[in-house]
Amino acid sequence: MAFPERFSNLPEYAFPRLRALLDHHQPGGVPVSMSIGEPRHELPPFLADVLNAHLDGFARYPSNDGIAPLLEAIQGWVARRYRVELAQDRLMVLNGTREGLFNAALALCPERKAGCVPVILTPNPFYQVYAVAALAVGAQPVYVPATEETGYLPRYSDLAPELLDRVAIAYVCSPGNPQGAVADAAYWREMIALAERHDFRIFADECYSEIYRDTPPPGVLEIAQEMGADPERVLSFHSLSKRSNLPGLRSGFVAGGPECIRRIRQLRAYAGAPLPDTLQHVAAAVWADEAHVNRSRALYQQKYALADRIFAGVPGYKGPEAGFFLWLKVEDGEHAALKLWRETGIRVLPGAYLARDDGQGNPGKGFIRVAMVTPIDELEDALRRLRNSLYR
Numbered sequence: 001m002a003f004p005e006r007f008s009n010l011p012e013y014a015f016p017r018l019r020a021l022l023d024h025h026q027p028g029g030v031p032v033s034m035s036i037g038e039p040r041h042e043l044p045p046f047l048a049d050v051l052n053a054h055l056d057g058f059a060r061y062p063s064n065d066g067i068a069p070l071l072e073a074i075q076g077w078v079a080r081r082y083r084v085e086l087a088q089d090r091l092m093v094l095n096g097t098r099e100g101l102f103n104a105a106l107a108l109c110p111e112r113k114a115g116c117v118p119v120i121l122t123p124n125p126f127y128q129v130y131a132v133a134a135l136a137v138g139a140q141p142v143y144v145p146a147t148e149e150t151g152y153l154p155r156y157s158d159l160a161p162e163l164l165d166r167v168a169i170a171y172v173c174s175p176g177n178p179q180g181a182v183a184d185a186a187y188w189r190e191m192i193a194l195a196e197r198h199d200f201r202i203f204a205d206e207c208y209s210e211i212y213r214d215t216p217p218p219g220v221l222e223i224a225q226e227m228g229a230d231p232e233r234v235l236s237f238h239s240l241s242k243r244s245n246l247p248g249l250r251s252g253f254v255a256g257g258p259e260c261i262r263r264i265r266q267l268r269a270y271a272g273a274p275l276p277d278t279l280q281h282v283a284a285a286v287w288a289d290e291a292h293v294n295r296s297r298a299l300y301q302q303k304y305a306l307a308d309r310i311f312a313g314v315p316g317y318k319g320p321e322a323g324f325f326l327w328l329k330v331e332d333g334e335h336a337a338l339k340l341w342r343e344t345g346i347r348v349l350p351g352a353y354l355a356r357d358d359g360q361g362n363p364g365k366g367f368i369r370v371a372m373v374t375p376i377d378e379l380e381d382a383l384r385r386l387r388n389s390l391y392r
């Protein structure tokens with residue numbers, strides 16, 4: 001029996017790869033997980049009450065379109081955060097953004113663009129689902145450096161016009177995982193103008209938008225509105241996983257033009273796995289509350305300050321503008337991750353696992369990604385051990 005060729009060259013996913021690298025070595029101290037982006041801050045305190053009030057939802061098939069209270073809560077959040085009033089036909093609730101980032105490509109990427117196999121642009125390093133989405137739809141993924149030289153965001157406008165004409169979708173992650181860079185309003189304006197010029201769609205992955213130092217990152221929705229851009233060109237993905245410390249809830253949404261949303265919704269109705277109604281009620285309450293988000297952000301702000309203090313003087317150290325990852329320069333990420341594990345028990349991800357060789361080498365190779373998801377009272381000790389192990 002044959003297997004599909006298109007996924008044959010996929011590297012093993014980052015976390016099994018990390019287990020293969022570390023797990024046959026003894027940790028050099030009490031293990032501390034800083035590899036996965038799973039925030040260990042408080043859960044919203046009202047979770048259990050809302051869950052209990054809606055247990056009967058488990059007796060029903062979930063609503064694919066999203067229950068009204070959830071759609072209204074998301075509309076309210078987008079209006080407060082970005083001053084954008086979205087009609088409900090511009091919103092689709094997601095079972096976490098990862099499936100949305102994948103399924104939206106399935107629903108929206110055309111078979112051909114400019115007479116050729118379409119191109120999907122992704123930053124490099126990047127959140128890995130972008131590349132798999134490109135392969136799944138038979139598009140050509142093009143990995144564009146998001147490195148120190150480019151300000152840690154991809155400079156899509158530097159690509160050749162003939163290539164840009166073939167682009168169907170460009171993923172942009174802001175705040176970026178793993179680099180922590182923020183696309184400012186000028187970046188988004190340039191991006192939207194480029195998408196208009198070359199007739200492609202922007203998939204803006206903004207799931208770290210609520211974790212920042214002092215200024216809220218601008219969102220693509222507000223910039224698109226300000227420019228009067230065609231909403232069918234700009235899709236924005238958001239999630240409760242990072243904002244509200246709920247990666248296990250699996251709640252996110254995508255906002256875009258009504259036709260894009262209709263197509264995503266239709267495909268999901270056939271083949272998707274909508275969030276149970278009970279959990280949609282929980283998500284509605286969570287989107288409507290900012291108090292827990294503000295408390296969590298205050299902890300991240302302490303964490304940035306701690307990291308900036310501990311890594312002061314480390315050559316090339318640059319703290320993240322937003323998000324919760326440190327993207328630290330080392331000589332070789334795999335070597336550093338293994339050394340750190342064996343000397344201290346701290347688990348971090350080699351940067352190469354989040355990037356692809358673009359012909360000029362793997363731009364993540366000289367980095368490790370450190371998720372500052374550890375409770376604040378354990379973080380100082382962990383970061384000091386990390387510094388002492390790798391930057392003595």
Ligand SMILES: Cc1ncc(COP(=O)(O)O)c(C=O)c1O
Pocket residue numbers: 037095096097098099127173176177205207238239240241247250251252
């Ligand atoms: C950049 C980025 N996008 C999307 C996701 C997916 O998040 P979720 O599916 O939990 O909403 C993650 C999770 O780590 C991420 O880092």
